[in-house]
Amino acid sequence: MKTNFNDFAVIIGQNNHGKSNIITSLLFFFGKIKPDKQDFLDANSPAYIEIKFSQLDENDQITFRKYLSNDNSIKVRKTLNVDLKFTYNGYYELPNEEWLNPANSGNYTSRDSISETPLNDLVPESGRISKAIVEQAQKDYIDINPDHLEYNYTLEEGNFLGLKTVAQGIFGDVFFIPAVKSANEELKPNGSSIFSDLYAKVLNKLAESNQTYLDAKQQVNELVSILNRTNQEGENNTNRPEELNAFEQNIATELGNWNTSIEVEVTPPNIDDIFKVGTQIWINDGVKTDVNRKGNGLQRALIFALIKSYSNIIRQENHQPNEEGANRQASDSSYFIIEEPELYLHPQAQRDLYSTLKTLSENNNQVIVTTHSNSFVDIAEYKSLIIAKKESVEEGTTIKQCSSDLFAEIDERRKLNLIYWINPERSELFFAKRVILVEGQTDKTIIPFLAKSLGIFRNDYTLVDCGSKDNMPLYLKLLNGFKVNYIVIYDRDHQAHKSADAIASADISSNNIEAGINAAYGKSIVFVNDIEEEIGLVDRSVKNKPYIALNTVSETEYTIPESLRTKIIEIYD
Numbered sequence: 218m219k220t221n222f223n224d225f226a227v228i229i230g231q232n233n234h235g236k237s238n239i240i241t242s243l244l245f246f247f248g249k250i251k252p253d254k255q256d257f258l259d260a261n262s263p264a265y266i267e268i269k270f271s272q273l274d275e276n277d278q279i280t281f282r283k284y285l286s287n288d289n290s291i292k293v294r295k296t297l298n299v300d301l302k303f304t305y306n307g308y309y310e311l312p313n314e315e316w317l318n319p320a321n322s323g324n325y326t327s328r329d330s331i332s333e334t335p336l337n338d339l340v341p342e343s344g345r346i347s348k349a350i351v352e353q354a355q356k357d358y359i360d361i362n363p364d365h366l367e368y369n370y371t372l373e374e375g376n377f378l379g380l381k382t383v384a385q386g387i388f389g390d391v392f393f394i395p396a397v398k399s400a401n402e403e404l405k406p407n408g409s410s411i412f413s414d415l416y417a418k419v420l421n422k423l424a425e426s427n428q429t430y431l432d433a434k435q436q437v438n439e440l441v442s443i444l445n446r447t448n449q450e451g452e453n454n455t456n457r458p459e460e461l462n463a464f465e466q467n468i469a470t471e472l473g474n475w476n477t478s479i480e481v482e483v484t485p486p487n488i489d490d491i492f493k494v495g496t497q498i499w500i501n502d503g504v505k506t507d508v509n510r511k512g513n514g515l516q517r518a519l520i521f522a523l524i525k526s527y528s529n530i531i532r533q534e535n536h537q538p539n540e541e542g543a544n545r546q547a548s549d550s551s552y553f554i555i556e557e558p559e560l561y562l563h564p565q566a567q568r569d570l571y572s573t574l575k576t577l578s579e580n581n582n583q584v585i586v587t588t589h590s591n592s593f594v595d596i597a598e599y600k601s602l603i604i605a606k607k608e609s610v611e612e613g614t615t616i617k618q619c620s621s622d623l624f625a626e627i628d629e630r631r632k633l634n635l636i637y638w639i640n641p642e643r644s645e646l647f648f649a650k651r652v653i654l655v656e657g658q659t660d661k662t663i664i665p666f667l668a669k670s671l672g673i674f675r676n677d678y679t680l681v682d683c684g685s686k687d688n689m690p691l692y693l694k695l696l697n698g699f700k701v702n703y704i705v706i707y708d709r710d711h712q713a714h715k716s717a718d719a720i721a722s723a724d725i726s727s728n729n730i731e732a733g734i735n736a737a738y739g740k741s742i743v744f745v746n747d748i749e750e751e752i753g754l755v756d757r758s759v760k761n762k763p764y765i766a767l768n769t770v771s772e773t774e775y776t777i778p779e780s781l782r783t784k785i786i787e788i789y790d
Contacts, residue, residue, distance in 0.1 A: 220616050223601045225578035227594055228587045229647055230605030235614025236587045239605065240393075240554060242266045243585070246295045247391040247552070257299065265296040270388065270550075277548050280387070283378070286310035287363050292370060293377060293388075305377035308370040317359060317366075322351040389550030392524055396556040400508045400516035412523055416496070441485040513561040521570060524553060525577065551582045559590035567592035594644035596695060597634050599623070602647060604699060619698035624691070633691055646696070649679035652703040653788060654692055658682060660706060660748050662763045663770060664788065667777060670770075673789040686710075686726040693733035703739035704788055705730060708747040742784050751781045 220239060230236050244250045246266050257264050271290040273281065284291040284307040292308040311318050316325060316334045325331040326346045339354035340346055359366065378387070405413060423430040444461060448454045461481060469478040500508050500515070508516055558574070559567045571593050578584040586593060594602065604617040624630045646652045655661050661682045668674040683689050686707050696703045707730055710723035734741055744751050749762065754769055769775065777785070
């Protein structure tokens with residue numbers, strides 16, 4: 218299963234369709250979870266995940282230069298063997314020409330052999346040709362002709378960067394917030410938590426620049442050193458309390474028959490650890506209590522506040538210049554993986570959090586969320602969307618994405634943005650089992666009402682009011698791009714009162730709709746001439762047509778015309 222992640226990636230799908238499997242695979246790669254025997258699809262075969270990292274900065278290019286591809290990316294595989302041991306291995310991107318493969322450099326150390334290749338112009342004209350010279354010539358040729366070569370990936374046999382465990386944390390910081398997590402755990406000042414890491418950074422800053430803090434550490438060290446026989450220079454400590462000397466002598470006397478003595482030595486504590494152990498977090502929202510006494514919404518908001526704070530500090534550190542000549546040993550990238558961020562948040566707070574995470578992703582961070590809320594789905598940002606689908610157990614989870622540019626024309630992109638701002642709830646279409654596209658509010662009101670009257674209404678079908686007939690091709694592009702099942706319902710618009718020009722214009726709109734339908738995913742149903750005519754509404758010049766139409770079909774004596782009944786059944790079949 219291949220999945221592409223944008224800087225902000227939103228994974229959606231029905232329950233038990235594989236969203237958690239995607240997250241678990243990422244966490245396994247980054248070393249955030251321990252594997253188990255149950256993780257194997259085939260207990261006799263190794264399992265692996267491959268990740269390609271793109272858009273590497275200059276420092277990453279230095280750190281991973283051994284694996285750097287022509288498109289400024291690296292590709293790494295993590296393999297889990299059946300004995301639950303894992304390895305990291307990198308891919309080399311090599312040109313298809315065998316004379317450009319460093320492994321074959323020994324074949325071209327003679328003048329005769331290298332003269333038959335373009336490398337001949339890149340080696341010294343005289344002297345012995347070594348493998349190192351050939352390899353440099355190969356590298357020079359690739360650098361000169363990057364766009365004229367075809368490449369393939371070759372997996373290295375040894376460990377990534379030559380070390381067994383170095384890859385565990387070298388790809389950057391990973392922050393995982395599961396769907397259910399106690400804020401009390403994340404606010405612990407010691408151990409492994411976001412707050413602990415954040416607090417440690419603050420203490421480190423104090424240790425670097427705050428003289429009062431530095432003096433306090435020195436005083437603690439001096440106080441403790443008084444208790445030992447020797448001072449920090451290894452000399453006899455004349456200031457040691459006599460009580461300690463007497464204490465040691467008394468025990469030595471009791472151990473006289475054993476010819477043994479003792480010495481009490483006190484090791485100065487790490488003052489940073491003292492401040493962590495003695496730290497407690499209080500939350501004051503009018504009443505000062507610990508975080509466990511607060512509501513789930515506030516607890517989860519605190520976790521996200523910690524993530525944002527940590528990200529801000531990381532970003533500030535990244536903008537500080539490195540010491541000249543110093544090579545970074547790990548990537549400064551940050552990955553935020555969040556399950557169901559909408560939990561315990563009201564709709565307005567969900568939209569605010571979406572905006573925050575979107576901003577976070579635009580500042581050298583990658584944000585990946587799984588969600589059941591359309592507040593985290595923007596149809597204008599369709600390239601960030603990943604739909605997990607499992608049609609059958611045999612087929613397993615498949616991914617639906619659309620990375621191509623569906624709306625190449627400026628007017629189309631502008632219209633799509635306007636559609637979203639008019640009705641952001643239209644993002645719900647990505648969660649539906651079937652999407653029903655309709656022209657306007659009257660259709661959106663009447664069709665589900667009649668379906669309920671017939672006892673065939675389905676909550677997993679979503680009706681989308683497209684606003685007009687001319688907007689429908691935009692939605693069709695989107696639905697076709699994600700291979701979503703749909704039915705598009707539009708009016709023929711050949712009413713008797715319309716002019717020939719109006720009918721011709723309606724036909725153009727109808728033809729555009731039909732041209733946009735992909736029969737593999739959808740079909741059309743046409744109302745003649747509109748839904749008001751279909752339901753038998755006599756006075757069609759009235760205002761508030763949705764209300765008038767609903768009032769008509771809700772009358773107890775109302776009977777659904779057979780042609781309309783057939784269409785409603787076909788929609789919900």
